[in-house]
Amino acid sequence: MKLFYESNSKIFKNENALSLEYLPPEMPEREGQLKELASLLNPISKNRRARNILITGSTGTGKTSCTKYILNQLMDFTQIGIPIYINCWQFSTSHAVLSEIAERLSLPLPRRGISFDEIFNRVKEYLIKNNKILVVVLDEVDRLIANSSTEILYYLSRGDELMNGRSSVIVISNDNDLASKLDDRIRSSLLEYRMKFEKYTAFQLKRILNERAKLAFFTSAIGEEAIALCAANASKQNGDARVAISLLYQTGLNAERDNSSRLMIKHVKMAIEEVKKETDIISRHFDSLSDIEKRIINILLNGPVTSGELYSRLSDTKLSDRMFQFYINKLEESQLISSEEVKVRPKGRTKLLSLKK
Numbered sequence: 071m072k073l074f075y076e077s078n079s080k081i082f083k084n085e086n087a088l089s090l091e092y093l094p095p096e097m098p099e100r101e102g103q104l105k106e107l108a109s110l111l112n113p114i115s116k117n118r119r120a121r122n123i124l125i126t127g128s129t130g131t132g133k134t135s136c137t138k139y140i141l142n143q144l145m146d147f148t149q150i151g152i153p154i155y156i157n158c159w160q161f162s163t164s165h166a167v168l169s170e171i172a173e174r175l176s177l178p179l180p181r182r183g184i185s186f187d188e189i190f191n192r193v194k195e196y197l198i199k200n201n202k203i204l205v206v207v208l209d210e211v212d213r214l215i216a217n218s219s220t221e222i223l224y225y226l227s228r229g230d231e232l233m234n235g236r237s238s239v240i241v242i243s244n245d246n247d248l249a250s251k252l253d254d255r256i257r258s259s260l261l262e263y264r265m266k267f268e269k270y271t272a273f274q275l276k277r278i279l280n281e282r283a284k285l286a287f288f289t290s291a292i293g294e295e296a297i298a299l300c301a302a303n304a305s306k307q308n309g310d311a312r313v314a315i316s317l318l319y320q321t322g323l324n325a326e327r328d329n330s331s332r333l334m335i336k337h338v339k340m341a342i343e344e345v346k347k348e349t350d351i352i353s354r355h356f357d358s359l360s361d362i363e364k365r366i367i368n369i370l371l372n373g374p375v376t377s378g379e380l381y382s383r384l385s386d387t388k389l390s391d392r393m394f395q396f397y398i399n400k401l402e403e404s405q406l407i408s409s410e411e412v413k414v415r416p417k418g419r420t421k422l423l424s425l426k427k
């Protein structure tokens with residue numbers, strides 16, 4: 071049985087360059103932000119902590135990839151910094167985040183439960199003893215806030231006082247109002263520096279796609295109009311580079327399926343509907359939701375409903391009013407749903423809930 075084949079694609083030179091996890095060798099249109107991040111993190115190479123950074127911006131604006139990009143360069147440049155990237159959908163409580171940090175530092179923790187303070191002290195001792203500076207990235211931090219589990223933000227952001235100058239934190243969120251949701255004692259220490267990533271314009275997306283296309287496709291397969299249409303479409307869908315790249319990928323697959331040797335407009339048109347479903351924030355996080363959260367999302371997929379209506383549709387779950395509110399707040403804070411006050415006759419008001427666009 072022959073299991074390995076030479077790829078005979080007329081389209082893809084390197085299909086992997088279009089996967090969403092792929093970190094490109096350059097980040098077009100984010101050169102300024104990368105330079106800014108590099109100069110902010112530079113003190114680490116001189117054995118000083120960097121300022122804490124809050125990065126906000128809507129989905130697909132390059133927050134995660136720019137941060138990973140700069141951490142890779144930091145590691146190549148200095149041995150003093152220890153960058154640890156954490157996605158808060160995966161580690162969604164302060165204790166889980168801190169345990170993961172200890173694990174990545176290879177610090178042995180006893181199997182019996184160990185308190186937050188105890189783990190924190192071990193991490194701190196390790197950093198002091200080994201003369202290292204920790205740079206923790208807390209990506210999609212909204213999920214920690216939704217779980218009301220934010221002590222870790224307090225501890226890590228007080229790098230000077232609580233960590234002997236041995237830690238800095240980079241917090242990433244797609245909620246541009248995040249700062250107003252933090253309590254005062256966290257806000258003051260966390261917000262040493264703020265960056266906002268703006269949505270990409272069609273022109274910027276075209277440049278990003280052109281660079282990516284050179285890595286992924288044979289030169290003869292690249293169709294300029296097709297790329298421009300991918301960029302224009304993604305720019306209408308919120309200036310999201312994830313949508314743009316997924317569209318380009320799906321366009322390539324369609325061209326291949328069509329036995330074409332070049333990307334064409336018709337391949338993009340076929341790709342548009344397919345991609346919309348895969349790239350939105352809900353699809354990406356659906357598996358990590360609890361059963362009740364999944365039920366709520368499934369109901370809202372059919373359109374907005376009032377909170378009263380939603381509550382009655384969940385009556386079989388016997389949720390208390392308080393727990394119902396808890397789940398609604400949690401989904402709102404996780405940036406998956408939004409609510410709006412609406413008037414109901416005769417004089418009342420209610421909340422209309424819908425999926426976040």
Ligand SMILES: Nc1ncnc2c1ncn2[C@@H]1O[C@H](COP(=O)(O)OP(=O)(O)OP(=O)(O)O)[C@@H](O)[C@H]1O
Pocket residue numbers: 089090091092093094096097098099100127128129130131132133134135136243244278311312315
């Ligand atoms: N300037 C860029 N150059 C090249 N690729 C980019 C650029 N910006 C974003 N991308 C690509 O777009 C995709 C989405 O980017 P990224 O994950 O960094 O967005 P994000 O801002 O973190 O979004 P979210 O808020 O949804 O997590 C990734 O595959 C990334 O490689």
Ligand SMILES: [Mg+2]
Pocket residue numbers: 133134135209
């Ligand atoms: Mg991200």
